[in-house]
Amino acid sequence: MFRVSTNMPNDDMQYRLRRKEEELSSLQAKIANQSRIRELRDDPLAASHAVRYDSFIRRLERFEKNTLDAKEHYHFVDGYMRSAIDIMQRVRELAVQGANGIYTREDTAKMGVEVNELLKELVSIANSSGTDGKYLFAGDKAFTVPFRISEGTVDGLGREAPVRVEYRGAGADRRIEISDRTYGKLDIGGGEAFWAEKMIVASAVDSSDYVVPGESSLLIDGVRIPVNPGDNVRAIAAKINDSAAPVKAYIDPETRGLVLEGTEPHLLRLEDEAGSGVGVLRDLGLIRGNSEQGAPNWAAGARVSGGSLFDVVISLRDALLSGDQQFAGGQGLGGVDQALDNLGTRVADIGSRAERVEATWGRINMEIPNVTESLSREAGLDLASASVEFNMLDLAHKAALQTAARIIPPTLLDFLR
Numbered sequence: 001m002f003r004v005s006t007n008m009p010n011d012d013m014q015y016r017l018r019r020k021e022e023e024l025s026s027l028q029a030k031i032a033n034q035s036r037i038r039e040l041r042d043d044p045l046a047a048s049h050a051v052r053y054d055s056f057i058r059r060l061e062r063f064e065k066n067t068l069d070a071k072e073h074y075h076f077v078d079g080y081m082r083s084a085i086d087i088m089q090r091v092r093e094l095a096v097q098g099a100n101g102i103y104t105r106e107d108t109a110k111m112g113v114e115v116n117e118l119l120k121e122l123v124s125i126a127n128s129s130g131t132d133g134k135y136l137f138a139g140d141k142a143f144t145v146p147f148r149i150s151e152g153t154v155d156g157l158g159r160e161a162p163v164r165v166e167y168r169g170a171g172a173d174r175r176i177e178i179s180d181r182t183y184g185k186l187d188i189g190g191g192e193a194f195w196a197e198k199m200i201v202a203s204a205v206d207s208s209d210y211v212v213p214g215e216s217s218l219l220i221d222g223v224r225i226p227v228n229p230g231d232n233v234r235a236i237a238a239k240i241n242d243s244a245a246p247v248k249a250y251i252d253p254e255t256r257g258l259v260l261e262g263t264e265p266h267l268l269r270l271e272d273e274a275g276s277g278v279g280v281l282r283d284l285g286l287i288r289g290n291s292e293q294g295a296p297n298w299a300a301g302a303r304v305s306g307g308s309l310f311d312v313v314i315s316l317r318d319a320l321l322s323g324d325q326q327f328a329g330g331q332g333l334g335g336v337d338q339a340l341d342n343l344g345t346r347v348a349d350i351g352s353r354a355e356r357v358e359a360t361w362g363r364i365n366m367e368i369p370n371v372t373e374s375l376s377r378e379a380g381l382d383l384a385s386a387s388v389e390f391n392m393l394d395l396a397h398k399a400a401l402q403t404a405a406r407i408i409p410p411t412l413l414d415f416l417r
Contacts, residue, residue: 053374059180060368067178067361073186074354077136078347080128081193084309085343087118087125091313092336098320099329108328109156112320116154116161119313123147123165126194126310137190138169146190147310156321165310167191171222171269178360184353191267191308193346196339199268199306201298203257205285207233216278219271220245220260227280233258236280258284262306265342309339 094111097103103111126147129135134142146169154161172187212231217224223245227236237249237258246263262268270287272279281287285299298304307315312335319327 053371057368057371060364060371063177063179064361064364064368066176067357067364070176070178070184070186070357071354071361073130073136074350074357076128076130077188078350078354080125080136081343081347081350084122084125084194085340085347087122088309088336088340088343091115091118091316092333092340094320095316095328095333095336098316099325099333101325103325105323108320108323108325112156112317115313115317115320116157119162119310119317122194122310122313123149123162126190135169137188137193139172139187139189139191140170140174141168142174144168144170147194154318154321156318161317162310162314165308165314167194167267167308173222178357179364182360184357184360188346188350189267191269193343194309194339195265195267195306195342196309196312196335197306198262198265199304200259200261201268201270201286202252202255202259202303203285203299204255204301204303205299206256207251207258207284208256210284212236212278212280214276214278216276216280217273218280219269219273220247221266221269224273233284236284258286260286264345265306265338267308307335309343312336312339 094115098108098111126137127135127145128137135144135146138144138146146167148166148168149162150164150166151160152163153159154163167190169190172185172189172192174186175183176186178184210233212227212229214229215227217226218236219225220240220243223243225239225243225245227239231239233251237251240247240249240260246266247260247268248263249258249260251257252259260268260270270281272281272287272289279289282289282299286302288297288299312332316328316332316336319325319332
């Protein structure tokens with residue numbers, strides 16, 4: 001015979017009630033999270049798919065924010081560069097007027113005063129910053145003022161004025177990820193946007209017998225060009241021409257020195273690889289050494305030509321102040337036109353980047369709902385069915401409690417409470 005204890009129905013009832021309460025709690029959590037998967041054992045295959053979809057959605061949301069940040073950045077850059085174009089158009093009008101022979105020296109001097117004020121505004125635009133406090137045209141040195149003014153006494157002006165504007169920023173190498181493993185170039189450096197002429201850097205050192213002493217590299221506009229021991233100057237020039245750097249290299253037939261000429265108006269950035277112990281560009285007489293300030297560090301005997309937009313405006317101002325109408329209508333006007341052409345090209349470049357980011361943003365905003373739908377299909381909860389099931393479980397749980405209250409003696413019921 002088996003002895004039936006009064007604890008048996010009590011224990012059994014507690015077990016059944018706890019099972020129902022656990023089912024209620026699990027279903028309530030699923031309804032709160034709007035997901036039918038609370039634990040991996042609920043549906044292992046769907047859970048693995050859901051994790052992948054959820055991760056992909058998070059990446060898409062990150063890319064969406066990046067594209068919005070890039071759009072805002074391009075909007076600011078485009079606005080300031082268009083303002084610079086408007087100012088340069090006014091400078092061009094003054095150059096054309098100043099070249100007209102009907103004006104006296106006093107008249108052209110007044111034009112020079114206006115050009116001087118426009119020059120200051122151009123520098124102010126070039127030193128503009130975005131909403132995040134970073135300078136728009138400083139390249140990688142986003143917290144460094146990109147252009148520094150050196151003032152001095154200017155004949156015909158009667159006061160100190162800018163006599164030199166030097167770029168202190170860096171190359172525009174910052175990129176932003178706008179889709180999976182796809183990056184967009186974010187910045188445009190001041191050495192690109194506010195330049196007027198193609199630069200030429202010519203060495204005065206006879207390099208016909210030069211041989212690279214050790215393995216090293218040189219950097220031109222951020223492009224790394226490796227050189228090997230035993231390479232002569234012609235091999236170096238060939239490697240530069242085969243690289244992606246926007247320069248062409250050749251040997252000057254008279255000085256037999258290496259010459260680097262930009263293929264577009266911009267400030268050439270020349271560096272030797274740090275830490276290698278070999279300075280190829282230094283040995284060839286192009287630079288004195290790597291500059292840590294960001295400013296050009298040309299060798300003492302190197303011939304450098306090709307100025308910035310500010311150099312052009314300063315030269316035009318000085319010509320107008322002195323009444324040199326021939327210069328104003330010749331080199332001055334020609335330099336302004338070159339600066340305007342370069343500004344227009346850079347604005348078009350920024351516009352194309354903005355269009356690409358806009359297209360990427362639109363595609364991402366189509367992908368997010370599609371992936372969200374896939375996630376919902378794998379892990380989503382049918383709220384109507386879950387609500388019906390929850391009500392049934394709740395009703396069964398209440399019925400079980402009422403039945404237990406009648407079957408189990410009051411003392412045990414008090415214990416359960």
